[in-house]
Amino acid sequence: MKSSVIIFPGSNCDRDMSVALKKFGFKNKMVWHNDNELPKSDLIVLPGGFSYGDYLRCGSIAGKSKIINSVIKFAQSGGLVLGICNGFQILTETGLLPGVLQQNKYLKFICKNVFVKINNNENKYFKDIKKNILELHIAHNEGNFFCSDAELKSIEDNNQIGVTYCDKNGSSNKESNPNGTIKNIAGILNKEKNILGMMPHPERMIDKYLSGEDGSFFFESLIGNLK
Amino acid sequence: MKIKIIVTLKNGVLDPQGKAIQQTLNGMGFPEVNGVRQGKYFDLEIKENDEKKAKVKAEEMCKKLLANLVIEDYKII
Numbered sequence: 001m002k003s004s005v006i007i008f009p010g011s012n013c014d015r016d017m018s019v020a021l022k023k024f025g026f027k028n029k030m031v032w033h034n035d036n037e038l039p040k041s042d043l044i045v046l047p048g049g050f051s052y053g054d055y056l057r058c059g060s061i062a063g064k065s066k067i068i069n070s071v072i073k074f075a076q077s078g079g080l081v082l083g084i085c086n087g088f089q090i091l092t093e094t095g096l097l098p099g100v101l102q103q104n105k106y107l108k109f110i111c112k113n114v115f116v117k118i119n120n121n122e123n124k125y126f127k128d129i130k131k132n133i134l135e136l137h138i139a140h141n142e143g144n145f146f147c148s149d150a151e152l153k154s155i156e157d158n159n160q161i162g163v164t165y166c167d168k169n170g171s172s173n174k175e176s177n178p179n180g181t182i183k184n185i186a187g188i189l190n191k192e193k194n195i196l197g198m199m200p201h202p203e204r205m206i207d208k209y210l211s212g213e214d215g216s217f218f219f220e221s222l223i224g225n226l227k
Numbered sequence: 228m229k230i231k232i233i234v235t236l237k238n239g240v241l242d243p244q245g246k247a248i249q250q251t252l253n254g255m256g257f258p259e260v261n262g263v264r265q266g267k268y269f270d271l272e273i274k275e276n277d278e279k280k281a282k283v284k285a286e287e288m289c290k291k292l293l294a295n296l297v298i299e300d301y302k303i304i
Contacts, residue, residue: 057295064292093295098295107243146240146298180241 001026001224003043004073008033008062013048013084013203020203021045024219033065036179039172042226044071046087048139048201058142059089060103068094080226081195082122085140087198088187097188097197099147104140105180111139113212114178116186116200117166120159123193129221133170134214136200138186143199145181145188155188163187163198164213230273233302234294235266236297269293 003026007014021028021043029039033051038044052061062068068090075081075096083091091097104110116148117133118126136225147155155161167176172184187198203214236242242264249263271288275281282303291303 012259056292060292060295098297100295102241102298103243104239105243107247144241148297151297 001042001223002040003028003045004031004039004041004069005029005045005047006031007047008034008049008051008065010049010051010053011049011086013201014087016201016203017045017047017084020206020215020219021183022225023206024216026223031067033062033067035067036070038067038070038074041074043082043222044074046071046081046083046090048085048087051086051090054142057093059086059091059093062086062090063093072096075190075195078192078194082125083195083197084145084201084203085138085199088199089142091195091197096195097190098151098160099145099188101140101142101145101199102146103142104144104178109139109141110143110178112137112178112185113141114138114171114200115166115168115176116163117170117172119161119164120189120193122159123162123189123196124225125189125196125218125222126162127221127225129217131214131217133166133168134202134217135168135205135212136201136202136214137204137211138200140179140199143179143181143186145185147182152182160189160191160193161185161187162196163200164187228273228275228278228281230271230281231304232271232285232289232293233266233304234269234299235263235302237298237300240298247277267293268281 202215202218230290
C-alpha cells in the first residue's frame with residue numbers, strides 16, 4: 001500500500017506520521033506543498049502542525065496551496081484522505097469536510113492524553129478496529145468543532161461523526177469534552193466516508209516505551225482494510 | 228484604490244476572546260460594557276480605479292479566502 005504525506009511550511013507531525021505509516025507497512029512518500037502532482041497513492045495524509053504559521057485562520061492558507069487541487073481531485077474520485085489536527089482544519093477550510101475548528105472554549109492550548117470512542121465502523125479507517133475506545137494525544141488551540149444546526153443534522157443523518165471524546169469507560173459527556181466541541185466531536189467523515197479529519201494524533205501512540213500503543217489499532221485497521 | 232474589509236463572527240457563534248475582553252473591561256471599571264465581539268480588519272491596496280469593479284473583486288476575495296462563511300460575515304467599506 002502506498003501513502004503520501006503532504007508537507008506544508010510549518011507542518012511538524014509529518015515525519016512522525018511517516019514513521020507510523022512505515023511501521024505498519026505503508027510505502028510512504030513525502031510531498032511538498034508546492035508540487036502540482038501527487039504520486040500514485042492509496043492514502044493521502046495532511047499532517048498536524050501549524051501550516052503557514054496559522055495565519056488568517058488555521059489551515060486557510062494551506063487550503064489554497066498548489067498541491068491541494070490534486071488532493072481535492074483525489075478525494076472527489078473516492079481516494080482516502082486523512083487529516084490529523086491541522087490536517088483536519090485544512091480539510092474543513094477546503095470544504096472537503098463540513099464545519100470549522102474554532103478556538104478552544106477556554107482559550108487554552110490543550111496538550112494531553114484523552115480517550116476517544118470510534119462511532120462509525122463502516123469505513124476504511126475503522127472497519128475491523130480491534131479496540132473501540134482509544135487513548136490518544138491531543139495538542140491544539142483550535143479544536144472546537146462548530147457548524148450550523150442544519151449542517152449538524154446532515155452530519156448526524158449521514159452518520160458522519162467518526163470519533164468522539166469520552167472518558168475511559170466510553171461515556172461522552174461534558175466532563176470528557178476537552179475544548180467545547182459540539183456533541184464531543186473529535187473527528188468527522190465526509191458523506192462518502194473516504195475522507196476523515198480528526199484532532200487526536202494516532203501517530204503519537206505507536207510505541208509502548210514512548211507513549212502508548214492505542215494509535216497502533218488505528219493504523220492496523222487502516223492498512224488491513226486497504227489490502 | 229484602497230478597500231477596507233471587516234470580518235466578524237456571525238451572530239450566535241461563540242466568541243471566547245470577545246467574552247474575555249468584556250470581562251477584563253468590566254473588571255477595569257467599565258461595568259457598562261455588555262458585550263464584545265472581536266473581528267478582523269483588512270486594508271487592501273487594489274490596482275483598479277473603478278470603485279465598483281474593485282468591490283466586486285474584494286467580494287470574491289472575501290468569499291474565497293478572507294472570511295470563512297461557516298462562522299464569519301464580511302463587510303466591504
